Amino acid sequence: MNNEENILSVSQITALIKAVLEENFDEIFVVGEISNFKAHVSGHWYFTLKDSNAQINCTMWRNLNNYVFFTPQDGIKVIVKGRLTVYPPRGSYQIEVHSMRPAGEGELQAAFEKLKRKLAEEGLFDQQFKKPIPKFPQKIGIVTAIDGAAFRDMISVAKRRYPLVELVIASCRVQGEGAAKEIVESIELLNKQEGIDTIIVGRGGGSLEDLWAFNEEIVARAIFASKIPVISAVGHEIDFTISDFVADLRAPTPSAAMELATPNQEELFAFINDFLYYFNERIFEITADYKDKIEHLIKSYGFRLPQDLIKNKIQFMDNLFYRFQNLADSKLSLARNKIVLLEQKLENYNFEKTLKRGFTLVKQNGQYVPRLKKLIEKKPITIKFFDGEIKV
Structure with missing residues (x-):
């Protein structure tokens, strides 16, 4: 066939x-x-x-x-x-x-533990990477659903505790398909804004499946990469997610996260009132303490030593000046004596006194004749006496 x-x-x-x-x-x-x-x-x-x-x-x-x-x-x-x-x-x-x-839910739990081990081995949970949460924030970024009860609770807590703070919402889905991607985009968006001090990432309670977006690896890595400190506030106190471990701080609920992110205005006012009440008394105490310390320092050997050094230098300068003055006086006295001797010698050579004692001077041709041999015979001469001259 x-x-x-x-x-x-x-x-x-x-x-x-x-x-x-x-x-x-x-x-x-x-x-x-x-x-x-x-x-x-x-x-x-x-x-x-x-x-x-x-x-x-x-x-x-x-x-x-x-x-x-x-x-x-x-x-x-x-x-x-x-x-x-x-x-x-x-x-x-x-x-x-x-x-x-x-x-089954056990499969999700197994996936949770597997990712947790992986990220822990990479060091994403290490304490050395945790950033401190600012005590007095000016702006707080919030990553959650804008229509959720968690957001309303956080607004209420912020108004009660610290109404000065500005809240910046980056709304996103917090469960279901695509939620993890939107959470990542919101975290990245807040990191691009100016002046954000803290970011709160969270939502209210729910089943393991409802909270799963916060167990996604992309969300964990976005939180770790955030330059702004992140507080994770997912579910209730008994709920733990991967974002809790990688965040800089974990809060049991969204309301608790806002309390951790803001100071209490009542405590601030109480501190200010106490400060004002004890201000004057405390200032006097501080002033008195510093006065005693300064007096003690002034009387100490360390402060006396510079004064002694200065005094020694002053005395040294006085001695130098005294020696210089004595030397100058000695030089001046010696010079005066020499001048006196010279005056005496000049006085001894004064021919007016010699003429006064009876001596005369002979001049010929306008010049004095000191020796006989220099006298020219038969030429006129002038004889100078003390009291006058004659021509011969």
Whole structure:
């Protein structure tokens, strides 16, 4: 028998299988454990569902996975809804996932513990990275739902405790699909604003699923990267989320977060009143204390030593001046004596006194004749006496 007329191409047989599968498995629910999860840059998810005996490839497109309230992780057991399809280039069948949910609350708790261990090992919870919360903030940024009770409670607490503070709301969804992404965007937005001193990230209570957005890795990393100190206030006192561990401070409730972020005006007024009451008395006490300290210092050896040094220098200068004055007087006296001796010598050489004693001077041709041999005979001479002159 010749069946060559029934020979099919690869594409044809694949198309037949594709039609059969997609027509008969148009809507299925499958439970399994996620493995090889990959979030593509395009936004699509690719992963494998497996159990102890088999595995199947899965694809979830970006426009659908936006509605999943948690980020899948390897090892989490989930229930997916979708349809079977065939991918012709590989000749493999897969599930085109339309929705996904954890197989139970225990799966979410397991994912929580896994992420917590991962971030702790990276150091995101270390105390050395915690930033201090300002005591007197001017602006507080709030990341929560603007229509939620948590926001109204925080406004009420701020008005009661510290009405001077300005509240800046970066509203976002706090549960459900896309909530984690909006929380991250709000934190980043407040970090770009001027003058924000503190950021409060939180919401009211709810189930583990309701609070899950604050257990997402992207939210944890956004809080850690914030340059502004962050207070995490998610749920009630018994609720703990990943954001609580990575934040700079954890508050049990949103109202408690605002109390931690603001000073109490009543306590401030009480402090001011007490300060004014004791102001004068305290000032006098402080002044008296400093007066005693100054007097003690002045009388101390350390203060006397500079004065003694100055006095010694003054005495030294006086001695120098005295010696200089004595030296100058001695020099002047010696000079006077020399002058007197010179005056006496000059006086002894005064020819007027010599003439007065009877001596005369002989002049010839206008010059004195000191020796006989210099006298020219037969020429006139002038003889000078003490009381006059004659010509001969």
